[in-house]
Amino acid sequence: MHGAFNVSANVRSLKYLLGWLITGTRGGPTRAKIIKTLKETPQNANQLATLLKMDYKTMRHHLEVLEKNRIITSIGDRYGATYFLSQALEDNYGLFEEIMNKIGKK
Numbered sequence: 001m002h003g004a005f006n007v008s009a010n011v012r013s014l015k016y017l018l019g020w021l022i023t024g025t026r027g028g029p030t031r032a033k034i035i036k037t038l039k040e041t042p043q044n045a046n047q048l049a050t051l052l053k054m055d056y057k058t059m060r061h062h063l064e065v066l067e068k069n070r071i072i073t074s075i076g077d078r079y080g081a082t083y084f085l086s087q088a089l090e091d092n093y094g095l096f097e098e099i100m101n102k103i104g105k106k
Helices: 002-023 028-040 045-051 056-068 087-091 093-105
Strands: 072-075 082-085
Touching (some): 002 028, 002 087, 028 045, 028 082, 028 093, 045 056, 056 072, 082 087, 087 093
């Protein structure tokens, strides 16, 4: 039983964190696009910047924020690193979709 409580507490904190990163900050819409894109295909910062028509340095900033908050993770060295969704977000992607649906209704 203790384990189940822990999981729901983690899910709840992930939901608050995602909500803040996407709706509570100026870069939220950009971060949402990055998350959606990485759900489809893991990519490096340069690929993401090109695909989302963004400045490379801006892209690196958003990736760092998302990685620091364990929303995404990466493999490889700094410049060639490939980013993908963290296991926590993969397992709870519905939370992200829920937040996106709420924003869409505003």
